[in-house]
Amino acid sequence: MTFDAFTDADSDDGDARIILHVDMDCFYASCERLREPELRGEPLVVGMGYAAGEPHGAVATASYEARDHGIESAQPISQALESLPRAAETDAEPAGHYRPVDLDFYEEVASDVKEILHDCADVVREVSIDEAYLDVTDRTSWGLVDDADGDADSDDSGADDTRTIAEGYARHVKQRISREVGVPASVGVAPNMATAKVASDHDKPDGLTVVRPAEVAAFLGPLPVAAIHGVGPVTERELAEMGIETAGDLAAADPTVLVDRFGERGRELVARARGDDDREVTPTGRPKSLSRESAFTEATEESEAKRERVSALAADVAARARSRDAMYQTVGIKVVTPPFDVNTRASSLSGPVDDPDLVEAISLELLEEFADTPVRKLGVRVSNLSFAAGEQARLDGFDAASLAAGESADDAADIDADSDWANPAPVEHAVDTDAQLTDWVDDESDGGGTDDAPRPTTNDDGQSSLGSFD
Known part of the structure; x- marks a missing residue:
């Protein structure tokens, strides 16, 4: 059976769009299992800021088997090891396998997925390395597979039938990803982006949930x-x-x-x-900034824990910028203190750079102000991005402290607002007024808002997102 044969099928669902939300399940762990098939079915933890055999860093993602032992995204690796020791170091059970983030490899796998998505849809919005929206309205139909007259309410015998052609098309997309790339995906099908997002989360992992236009209210x-x-x-x-x-x-x-x-x-x-939700699926443009956040399960004053988390986030953000061939002229941090006060600090440089060590140094320098302060959540951001090829500014002898500037955003707004870095106060800079961090909304966001759960910026599969398809 081909899907093209059904493209023109009529449906009582009228002109409702058909949106797919494709969410790769535990993508980093799935990628690691591609090159190490023996890890399939085993508890697997992928850590950011983590080196093999070390206790440092934070959990970027944990396989479902690892989650069964209490491992969560954003958890310190040292804490994860207490619940799930390394299999290489013990014969006891339970034991898990730990791998450092390999963004280059994940981007290669994501590129293969990306090719399939763009082949299956005329319009694709790439939200992150493991998540995308597809508008397939012109590729399929809300009509029923077994309904010759295209009546979406019943088959020819009068019995209800919910097996839509759109469901078959979504299954086709899932099967192509699994067959051609070798990683699982959950797919939600709905008449709009917001409902498709909820649908893809509804039956994880490797799920497929279809919500017809007439069923949206009953489903939600x-x-x-x-x-x-x-x-x-x-x-x-x-x-x-x-x-x-x-x-x-x-x-x-x-x-x-x-x-x-x-x-x-x-x-x-x-x-x-x-x-x-009347938003149209639009292709993603270049971001104005790149940021990552991570929340502690409980507010902490422990200086080393805060520094370790910021170092991991800085490495993550810098790697994402490099993967996009982006340079940055401003580095900032966000510190959320109890109850939910948002504080931002930033430093502007004399020119755009690509320097992960510098991102870490500036971020840690800015963090010093909060060394003795209880902290609920931390974030690192690079902004004032430049994608043009050219000479990179050299900042020999850079003194991070001399560039640190900015006001506190004493803001008790909910941190899961529709922005990665919600409701900031304007930030003043001593070097370049054009580099102010007044825009704390990532252009790559799908407009869905961030989650204030205790983890880095993640998708609802509990996975930290280290980049995008770009």
Whole structure:
């Protein structure tokens, strides 16, 4: 059976778009298993800022087998080792396998996936290295596979049938990724981006969930409110205080009440819970900045733990910039202190650079101000990006402290707002006024908001995202 034969099938779902959200399951672990097949089925931890045999760094992703032993994204490797010792160092059970992040290899695998996605859709929005939206409206249909007249409500015998042609097409995409690349993916199919995102998270790993236009409200309604993209633990707790526990409760809420509590983001959350999302899938442009964040399970004052986390995040961000052939002129950190006060600091350089060691040095220097401060969450960001080829500025004798500048963003706003770095105060710089970190929204964001769960910026599969398809 070919899918082209069904492209023109009519459907009572009318002109509703058909959006696929493709989310690679435990992508870094899946990549490691490609080159080490013996790791399949074994507890596997991939660490950022981690070197083989060392206890430093943080968990970038953990396989489902490792999660069964309490391993979570953003957890310090040292803590993970307490629950899951290295298999190479013990014969005891349980034991796990640890591998350092290999971004170059992951980008190669992602490139193979990317080719399939672009072959299967006319419009692809690449959100990160392991996540993308596809508009396949012109490639398939909401009609039914066994329904000759294209009636999406019933088959020829009058019985209900929900096996849409779109489902078959999505399965085709999944099977191509599995067969040609060798990594699993979960796919959500829905008439809009927000619902497709929820659908792809609904049946992990290696899942396929289809939500027809007429089924959106019924699908979303009974889900916990945390399933709505943009609702993290903080917002979930505040919504619960308002008696809102399910997506249905949120959909039925008065938007003005939510706006009073959360600002305009409240109205957006209500719309998503109702399945209202008219955003078009648009190709991703070049980002204005690159950032990564990581939250502690509990606020910590431990200086070494904070420095270790910032070093890992700095290495991550610098690697992402290099993978995109991007140079940066501003380096910044974000520090979230209890209860949820957001503080930003930044340093501007005399010219654009590509220097991972410098990103780490500046970030750690900026962190010194918070050495004795309890911290809930940390982030590192590079901005004022340059993608043009040319000579890289040389900063011999650079003194990070002399460039450190910036104001505190004493901001108690919810940190899972629709920005990687929510609601910052303007940041002043001594070197280049054009390099101010006033735009804390990554252009590569899908507009879905970040999650304030205790982990780095991740997808809902619990995996830290180290880059994008670009």
